[in-house]
Amino acid sequence: MLKEENYEEARRKFRWPSVRNFNWALDYFDSRDAGRPALVWINDELLDSKDKKVFTYGKLRALSNSMANGLRELGLGRGDVIMVMMGNKPELFISFLAIMKIGGTISPATTLLTPSDVEDRTKRANIKAIIADSTVADRVDSVRDRLTTVKAFISTEARRGWLDLGDVYEGKPENYRPDFTTDAIHDPLLLYFTSGTTAKPKIARHTYASYPVGHLTTMYWTGTRPGYLHYNISSPGWAKWAWSTFFAPLNAEAASFVYEQGKFNAARQLMAVDEYEVNTICAPPTVWRMVLLEDLSKYDFSSLKGATSAGEPLNPEVIERVRRGAGITIRDGYGQTETTLLIGNFPGMMVKPGSMGKPAPGYDIVLVDEDGAQARPGVDGHITVKMEPRPIGVMTGYHDDNKRNEEVFRLGLYWTGDVAFMDGDGYFFFVGRADDVFKSSDYRVSPFEVESELLKHPAVAESAVVPSPDPLKGSLPKAFIILRPGYSPSRELARDIFLFSKKNIAPYKRPRIIEFVDELPKTISGKIRRVELRSIERKRREEGARGNWEFFESDFPDVRDMRV
Template identity: 45%
Template sequence: MSTPTSSATEAFRAARDQLLGWYGDPETAREQFRWPDVGPRWNWAVDWFDAIGRGNDDPALVVVDEDGSTTELTFEELVTRSDQLASWLSGLGVGRGDAVLLMLGNQVELWETMLAVIKLGAVLMPTTTAAGAADLRDRVARGGARCVVTDPACTAKFDDVPGDYLRVVVGTVDGWSDLHEARGLGEVRVEHPGTGPEDRMLLYFTSGTTDRPKLVEHSQASYPVGHLTTMYWLGLRPGDVHLNISSPGWAKHAWSCFFAPWNAGATVVALSYSRFDPAGLLDQLRRRRVTTFCAPPTVWRMLIKSDLSAGPGELREVVGAGEPLNPEVITQVQDAWGLTLRDGYGQTETTAQVGNVPGDRVVPGSMGRPLPGVPVVLVSPETGRLVDGVGEGELCLDLSGRPLPLMTGYQGEEGGTSGALDGDFYRTGDIASRDEQGYITYVGRTDDVFKASDYKISPFELESVLIEHPAVAEAAVVPAPDALRLAVPKAYVALAPGHEPTRETAGELLAHAREHLAPYQRIRRLEFAELPKTISGKIRRVELREQEEQRDRDRAAGGAPEVVEFRDDEFPGLRGR
């Protein structure tokens, strides 16, 4: 059985097939790719997923539990289950435009629910299972949740979350409707909800590295269609087996566990693990015959400290995302597996913007070049003018023509943009540099870059040097107030297993940094600590920066707490160097 295709489906398919044909030819892709016109009626779950899924017995989803057991669903089975669930949710009162807070882990019901909600023309509001009651009160209120879908372990968190919302659970809990009842509906078929490309489809909370999380609104086109170029960056092809390490509730999960692989017609493999296990991950990569693999730099840093000698299995493409990749990590993966680990860049507010793509030359440390169809520019923070050619500036998107992969705005904020969409550009808040060939290198958040002795310091550059040392698992560099220089670089370091937070270790790290950094980048202070992170795992340098400022105020008032901090001028071998 097949699904009649619409003109929107054919336009989407043609654009996708063009990109598939341009693997190995990124210059042509950048010059010739145009976003497909999927209007006036478009719903990705109906017009694309159902179109490729009905009658398709290829595996669409494989969920692997910690005990090694798996649940596998074909495309046809997911079409059927999502139709049933959409019909059942509709019977409860969920309809077009209603916000559905989805709080599930890596379990098949997550994917079924995402498809079902989209088919209804309702609005997905994915939320991490790590969210507490206070977070949930904020999300239900700001997102205007009409329905909550979660698992039994999380239902108690909603006891103190007010609101007139439907309660749906994967299982049996008093006062909640059991989602599994939908599977008893038999054969049903959901009609197209009549949504258009501009209708809202997704609400995502940002990770909140520097401020309160913002509520990002995406349309029926911006993520589903925009992730065509994410597919291109990942190097996905029909029939691939794709594994992405990302927690449900965050945008990267939708990027790489939902839209991009299914745009390609690939199989999604997801690990339902309570704790990250490098050896277990490596085993599953080979056991599941994974061909394309994406993981954040934190995972890659853990993997290169593991045993990679068994090889990459059937891996063809390996990618890092979420934070910048350190050159040392890329080198070690290349040496161990003979594969080029490719970096990329994007945000919750967008799909992938910049990337090292298959077939393009990779410049170690660079995020790559702008992806097809994404109008990336650099803008001077001081003048607000475009930076032409080689230079440094804030990474922005040119708003002339309104870039398709860009959010609608921030819901609930004045103007819906929080200043990010004011004027001619969408401002990412990230500083980057561009070389003669157009390769873009991340410098840091506009909030993170600082001056020391009148030199501009990029924390990422200093951190990249520190993590080359085998004793360092993670590092964060922030400015520490200094009477002479106004500020000096200070490193907070989380040590790798087997290393102790001693004076000797600190001296080794400071000497290592001194040897590999320019004199003006000298790390002058170091403290061993567990690094503060957002709920999504990103380091909150802003918290460390505020801590340094507070300590400075306390010292001035004569009440500074005792801190175990190491200074380079305390080590005789480093003085005067």
């Protein structure tokens, strides 16, 4: 499949490999050419000096073996869940490989988590160890007395009460021998917290087969080949990092390019692609839109052989403008935290702007109505995956959530919760979420999570959070708020709620717009009609109008710029 550029032939030939007793880190990664580059890492300082740090497959093998020995000395082993909360550092690669080698389960976490997020995840996932950036350790320490399951706190730098990550693996033997046999089909490798339609995030459970092997489809979609330098612009802690920064390029025996940048700067990103001669790149639509604000003629893109995008539908005009400016066509794709790449515009395929593409080899994708009957071409249907025979790249289920598992695995199908239609040529077009989850700057936002936090403010009686269209970020979280008796709409109250949100809700999901209203549209059964609010908000943004009691976070520069 790696060399196949005829989609129909690739789809016809592909078969999922048999991987019962298989540990990707030990059996695949460690057997690659030791001298081949696996990771090329830079930060702002290295970019300015046009330098880089290169880690070969052999170097990462040795470092991860040492760390695996160190983790085992700490009493960590098969089945133990370890939260990894750090930035785009080489240590992140080493940690992923080491945890796999001891048979552990990784729970990736964004560095944007609040203390309450850390506490909730630790309890629900039964976390045994936390490996974190020193910059976020204070947040962990603020709830540390309640993290009773954690027996090891490991930081990227020495600090009181934490083990230094360097001490965990430096000086440890570079040879490692496992004391167990991996059951790749059943042993849990990843627990991803992902937003859903309840107040608490769902926990998608992946095995030692479903992500490492399942991402063969992602590898094929990106077009990455052995020896290529692949760049995926994604924050660690989110599934897309594992998708396209870790498994896809390393499955291809390519090198993953990582730029640990502070505040995102599109011009410097383009400079990096030019300077380090990136071959394939994947980025969310938000990044592509920001890139178009720059003068593309200033950069040399001749090294680029493929560009992809996923996370939300990519505007056709963005594809065309990038094609004109950089000479390359962005190929859109679709998948979930719960799966690997399901649908895509693959190398060699004709790209239909606005389309997600066609089903990936190894997956049988069917659009169906509520009863499971197949939808006709041109008619909206639920995106489902046939589970007989079961494709490797689908999660085993949601952790400790039998009710939800019964909802998504039924009628011999996995129900993604998304809606699309298919044209007469077999191309899929995304319509939207079947529930109310939306994306802002490629981050999934659950209205219910945000609404639950807003209810903790003494003035908030009820709220409904919906996406507000934004030309740069795709959408911004907006909260329609009904106040409790005794409170009245005012600029001062709006400021207080924005300040409360900034202190208590992670940056990617906190409301950037709020509007005080007297009532919310509801169904007869009492459910909020967010579809109606979305329509109202979309029309208002198109007209450039503003509600009488509507406030933007940007109205309060002191709150927006405040450090918390």
